[in-house]
Amino acid sequence: MKSKYLNFFIYVFILFIFSGYGFIASEKKLPPYYLLKSINQKISSLNNNDKIVFKEIAKNQNINYLxxxxxxxxxxxxxxxxxNSETSTSSGAIGLFEDSIFILNKHREIIILDSNLSQTKLFKIKDLDDNNKAFFNKYKKDLRIHDLLIKKKNNEKYLLISHEKYHPNVDKHSLDISYIKLEDNFDLSDEDWNILHEGSLIKYPDYAYSSGGGQLADYDSEHFLMANGDYNLDNWVNKTDMIPPSQNLNTSVGKILKINFHKKDYEIITKGHRNPQGLSVSSFGNILQSEHGPNGGDEINIIDIDIFKNYGWPYQSLGVQYIDFNAPVKGTIGSHEEYEMPFFAFVPSxxxxxxxxxxxxxxxxxxxxxxxxxxxxxxxxxxxxxxxxxxxxxxxxxxxxxxxxxxxxxxxxxxxxxxxxxxxxxxxxxNSLGREANQTELHALLESCLKCHHFGSTNPNHSAPSLSGLFDRKIGKDPEYKYYSQVLKETDLYWSKDLLQRYMINPQSDFLGTSMPAATERYTETELSEIITLLENYSSSSIN
Structure with a gap:
């Protein structure tokens, strides 16, 4: 009888020990936690057809993942x-209208895609009243076309573009808006391009052609907005005794304009802008605007169309000059005091x-x-x-x-x-099992590795080099990772299974000075071996 009770207590004690260790292993992730988790993960994936792995998805042609x-x-x-273009000064833009996508490329071409992403039209912007030929003959490059917008008037569709116009008689420029009627099939009509808005005449430095802004944003059935840059006419780079154009209400330079497409007139709604590069209006009427600062201080502004505001340029900025730590502003450098403060700014730019x-x-x-x-x-x-x-x-x-x-x-x-x-x-x-790490069939064994490392291409936001192709390249030679320790930079070796396992157990043994932490207490020898096999599989045979 005593032997029977003794056996019972021994079984209970053993059960208690294993249960206790199981609980502690689960909480502290002690061996064999990762191995058991990976086995469970594999079983779960077999029981759920919807939880497919990333490697299977990536075999789909032409689809990339982020x-x-x-x-x-x-x-x-x-x-x-x-x-590549030796003559283009443009870069292009996107316009969305109904179910179609309008693309302006740098070659003064417009491509139209339908809702199935099939190309339906491609036409060259020709016969635009911008004097591009005279400009090209003198400067050996094309005038810039900034943005495009499709707008309706009296049930007709029109293509609007913002562009530079050259005035050869005075050797000056203006930022204009021209429009042309679109047929129902989006062909250009036989009509000529018409000038809707002609900006202020200015003479700007040759290098400042890209600082004109020109962003267009639809506002309501009659109106749209345009952002106009200052072409570096700011008393920072180019000294002048005049009032800087962006602060002068007698010019459209450095302003945001509200333009009436029907009446062909406009009003200035803000001033004090440097080099606008973004402008949008939400369905709720929220107006967002972005612009380049000087050295620092790229701005995001929320525009109130009913309240005229001065955003300060060039009298104030959150940035400074490129050549030193100074800025010819009114008041404290970098403070933006006395003028409308940006909603948010990126510093550095x-x-x-x-x-x-x-x-x-x-x-x-x-x-x-x-x-x-x-x-x-x-x-x-x-x-x-x-x-x-x-x-x-x-x-x-x-x-x-x-x-x-x-x-x-x-x-x-x-x-x-x-x-x-x-x-x-x-x-x-x-809807799959997990993030990309698990979806590459690398499961829970690599959970700790992937707190720092990743799979796929390395980018500046990553804190450690990629594990993709680890055995295909020399140690310390992920071309996009710039922060290897010196000892890894200097080696000329490739990883082998034995070397990698020694490195994971005790990184300092072969590469004294590396910042890699030891994995001794996290994995059993069997788990380490399986990790290395997985990494080897995702080298020469990797989809990455």
């Missing part, structure tokens, strides 16, 4: 122009471009602001609360973003390399 914090995206890319409010895309993003960038090659998502920015998420694109548009469940990016990218939510990834 992971953001809240949602995964997939995108298609279309090449709509040669990025990102080379800000188009801006918009997200509407009807996804409830996780709706109401946020998207901002493109040229210098940073990144799309920024700003989360707002009580009219304040809560956080900014950088989304690496890898190309100069010239224009951004959004309609329903699609986001359109026009890139300076003359490619159009169309982003949408990847429902397959959103």
């Amino acid at each position: 992971e953001t914090t809240l949602i995964p995206l997939e995108f298609l890319e279309f090449n709509l122009g040669d990025q 990102i080379g800000i471009s188009e801006i918009l409010e997200i509407e009807g895309f996804d409830k996780r993003w709706n109401g946020d602001i998207l901002v493109g960038s040229l210098k940073s090659r990144t799309l920024y998502r700003l989360r707002l609360n009580d009219n304040k920015v809560v956080y900014v998420e950088p989304i690496w694109i890898g190309e100069r973003i010239r224009d951004v548009k959004q309609k329903n469940n699609k986001i359109f990016l026009w890139l300076d390399n003359q490619k159009l990218r169309i982003y949408s939510i990847s429902e397959k990834l959103l």
Whole structure:
């Protein structure tokens, strides 16, 4: 009888020990936590057909993937122009109208895509009253076309473009808006281009052709908005005794204009702008505007169309001159005092471009602001609360973003390399087992690795080099990662299984001075071996 009770207590004690260790292993992630989790993950994936892995999805041709914090995206890319041109000064723009996409490329061409993303039209902008031929003969380049907008009047459709016009008799320029009627099939009518708005005549430095702004944004059935830059006529770079044009109400330079398409007149609604690069109006009438600062201080402004405001340039700025730490402003440098303060600013500058409010895309993003960038090659998502920015998420694109548009469940990016990218939510990834790390069949064993590392291409937002192709390149040679420790930079070795396992157990043993933490207490030897096998599989055989 005693033996029977003793056996019972031994079984209970053993059960208690294993249960206790199981609980502690689960909480502290002690071995064999990751191995058991990965086995469970594999079993779960076999029981759920909807939870497919990323590697299977990526076999789809022409579809690329981008992971953001809240949602995964997939995108298609279309090449709509040669990025090389010795004569072009333009970069292009996007216009959305009904179910069609209008693309202005740098070759003075307009391409129209239908809702199925099939090209329906391509035509050259010709016979525009801008004196481009005279300008080309003198300067050996084409005049810049900034933006386009499709607008209705009396049930007719019209194509509007903002562009530079050369006045050879005085060797000056103006920022104009011209329009032409579109037929029902979007062919250009046989009518001539008409001038809707002729901007102020100015003489600007040759290098300042890109500082004119020219962004167009539809406002209501009769009106639209245009942002006009100051072409560096600011008393910063170009000294003058005159009032800077952006502060002079007798000129359209450095202003945002509200233009009546029917009456062909305009009013100035703000002044004091440097180099606008973005302008949008939401369905609720919210007006967002972005502009380049000098060295620092790329601005986001919320425009109130009913209250005239002075945004300060060139009398104030959040930035300074490129050549030193000075700025010829009124008051304290970098304070923006006595003038309308930007809603938000990027310091240092990102080379800000188009801006918009997200509407009807996804409830996780709706109401946020998207901002493109040229210098940073990144799309920024700003989360707002009580009219304040809560956080900014950088989304690496890898190309100069010239224009951004959004309609329903699609986001359109026009890139300076003359490619159009169309982003949408990847429902397959959103409903799959996990984030990209798990969706590459790497499961829970790499959970700790992926707190720092990643798969796919490295971008400036990553804190560690990519694990893709680890065995295909020399140690410390991810070409896009710039922060290797010196000892890894200097080695000429490739990873082997044995070397990598020694490195993971004790990184300092072979590479003294590396910042890699040891994995001794996180994994068993079996788990380490399986991790290394997985990494090897995602080298030469990797989809990346």
